[in-house]
Every structure is written in C-alpha cells, then in structure tokens.
Amino acid sequence: MNKYRNNYRVLAEEFYYNGKLNLAIDFYKRALSYRGDKDDTSLILFNLGVIYWEMDDLKKARYYYNRVIENDPDYKDAYYQLGLLSEDMGNKHKAITYYRKALRIDKNDAPSIYNLAVIYDSIGRDYLSESMYLKLLKLDPWNSYALNNIGSIYESRGEYDKAFKYLSKSIELNDEFYLSHFNMGVVLKAMGRDNEAIKHYNISMELKPDYEYTYLNLSALYIEKTDYLKSIEVLSKGIKECSINHDLYYNRACSYAILKNRDKALKDIEKCLALSHKLIRWVDRDKDFDDLRDDIDFINILNNAKNKVRKELGNDYYKDTR
Numbered sequence: 001m002n003k004y005r006n007n008y009r010v011l012a013e014e015f016y017y018n019g020k021l022n023l024a025i026d027f028y029k030r031a032l033s034y035r036g037d038k039d040d041t042s043l044i045l046f047n048l049g050v051i052y053w054e055m056d057d058l059k060k061a062r063y064y065y066n067r068v069i070e071n072d073p074d075y076k077d078a079y080y081q082l083g084l085l086s087e088d089m090g091n092k093h094k095a096i097t098y099y100r101k102a103l104r105i106d107k108n109d110a111p112s113i114y115n116l117a118v119i120y121d122s123i124g125r126d127y128l129s130e131s132m133y134l135k136l137l138k139l140d141p142w143n144s145y146a147l148n149n150i151g152s153i154y155e156s157r158g159e160y161d162k163a164f165k166y167l168s169k170s171i172e173l174n175d176e177f178y179l180s181h182f183n184m185g186v187v188l189k190a191m192g193r194d195n196e197a198i199k200h201y202n203i204s205m206e207l208k209p210d211y212e213y214t215y216l217n218l219s220a221l222y223i224e225k226t227d228y229l230k231s232i233e234v235l236s237k238g239i240k241e242c243s244i245n246h247d248l249y250y251n252r253a254c255s256y257a258i259l260k261n262r263d264k265a266l267k268d269i270e271k272c273l274a275l276s277h278k279l280i281r282w283v284d285r286d287k288d289f290d291d292l293r294d295d296i297d298f299i300n301i302l303n304n305a306k307n308k309v310r311k312e313l314g315n316d317y318y319k320d321t322r
Contacts, residue, residue: 144174178207
C-alpha cells in the first residue's frame with residue numbers, strides 16, 4: 001500500500017474515533033488521492049458513507065456506498081448499507097432490492113435475511129416473511145427476536161400452537177424482551193388461558209411501561225370479565241405512562257360509563273376527543289355511552305368535536321348515520 005495513503009487513512013481513523021468527523025472525511029479523501037488496491041479503496045469509500053450517514057447527509061452516504069459498488073460489485077456490506085439507508089428514507093421496496101442483492105453475494109447473510117423478513121411482514125407479505133425467519137432460524141436458532149416475530153406472524157393467522165412454541169423459546173432465550181411477553185399474552189388469551197395471559201401482560205408492562213398496547217389489551221381482558229374497576233386501574237396506570245394515547249382515555253371512559261360514573265366518563269370522553277376528535281364516530285355509536293345520550297354536557301362535547309372535524313376536513317367528512 002502507498003505509504004501516504006496509509007498515513008492519511010490512519011489519521012482519518014483516529015479523527016473518526018475522537019469524534020472529529022469533518023477531519024476524518026478530509027483525511028479519507030486525501031488518502032483516496034493516492035493509489036491503492038481495490039479492497040483498500042472500497043473500505044475507505046465505505047467508511048466515508050458511514051460518516052456521512054452519521055452526519056445525516058443521506059445523499060452523500062448513498063453516493064459513497066454506490067462508489068463502493070462501482071469499485072467492487074461484490075462488496076456485500078455496501079448493498080446491506082444501501083438497504084438500511086433506503087429504509088431510513090422510507091423506501092421499503094428499494095430496500096428489499098438491496099438486501100436481495102446482498103444475499104446473492106452471501107445467501108447466509110443473517111442481517112439481510114432478518115431485515116427482509118421484517119419488511120415483508122410490514123407490507124403484508126407474511127408468507128415471505130415466515131420463510132425468511134425460518135431460514136434465519138436454521139442459521140441462528142437462538143435469535144430471540146426472530147423467534148418472537150415469527151411467533152407474532154402465527155398469532156396473527158390464528159395458529160396459536162405454533163405461536164406459543166416460538167414465543168416460549170423466545171422468552172426462554174431472552175426473558176427481558178417486552179414484546180415477547182406481550183405477544184405471549186395475546187396468544188394465551190386466545191387459547192383461553194386468561195390468568196397466564198395476565199401474568200405475561202404484567203411482565204411486559206414492567207419491562208416497557210410506555211407501551212400502550214399492553215394496557216389496552218389487559219384492560220380489555222378485564223372488561224370481558226366485567227371487572228370494570230380493574231380495567232380502570234390498568235388504564236389509569238397506562239395514562240400516567242402514555243398520557244397522549246387517546247385510546248386509553250376512550251376505554252377508561254367506557255368503563256366509567258358502564259359503572260354510571262357520569263362525571264369521570266364525560267371527562268375522559270372530552271380528553272380522548274381533544275387528543276383525536278376523529279374518534280367522534282366511535283363515541284357516537286358506542287353502546288357503552290347510551291345512558292349519556294340525553295345528557296346536555298355529553299351532547300355539547302360531541303357537537304364541539306363534530307365542528308372541529310368539519311372545520312378541518314370539510315362538511316362531508318362527518319355524517320351522523322345513527
């Protein structure tokens with residue numbers, strides 16, 4: 001390797017590790033002005049892409065990753081980074097293309113397989129996602145996140161025995177991942193094992209107190225049991241942790257209304273509509289609020305929300321079809 005290129009590269013790396021990114025860029029570019037072999041050039045170009053991404057300059061990051069590929073079309077990590085970059089820019093379909101290119105170079109590249117599985121699931125192609133996760137689990141049977149995710153896929157299809165199997169393994173390997181406990185709660189509830197579901201929802205809640213869906217699911221379970229006080233207790237705890245979530249206020253309003261606690265029900269209805277006045281359609285039809293239909297304060301709250309919707313989205317958006 002050319003000694004000048006090597007010296008500049010070493011200095012660039014030192015600047016990078018000391019957080020001086022602009023100087024690192026400058027010295028990497030100086031290194032590129034001297035001849036070097038293909039592998040060394042690819043590494044420098046790749047590092048420049050990494051730095052620009054860290055600096056939130058996505059266009060330059062993409063430019064340098066593409067230069068890596070121009071220099072070496074078989075540089076797998078550049079395709080992988082372009083996949084990540086495409087996801088970051090909101091282009092999932094382009095990300096799929098790059099991850100698949102990475103896999104053409106290395107069919108067992110676990111990060112590309114995992115990311116493909118996640119994207120496929122997010123765009124509704126769950127069978128492709130399933131095949132990716134199964135492939136990954138052959139390579140890495142101890143990947144607790146893949147086990148959780150495929151368990152979630154099986155749960156969404158109603159294949160609860162399969163879901164239970166994979167989620168159990170995920171929890172066995174990583175007992176502190178809140179989502180595995182949450183998904184296990186969903187599966188156990190569907191299997192009629194409510195007490196066990198409650199246990200896992202509570203664990204999920206402890207691990208991630210600001211995950212609103214745990215409170216919603218657990219409160220719904222108590223509502224099914226007509227234990228409205230317990231539902232209110234769970235929802236109130238959720239509101240403290242996730243105060244901007246309108247669904248928590250809505251569900252608590254339902255429980256208060258069923259218990260005929262007018263004032264608290266109205267307060268929560270007003271709050272949930274203030275957070276999302278589009279919920280007016282639900283409030284307008286929900287049988288839980290039937291005892292409030294003739295209440296003047298309830299009527300005023302609904303009318304105010306309807307007026308806000310009309311003002312924002314036009315008169316035709318809201319139509320009272322009761």
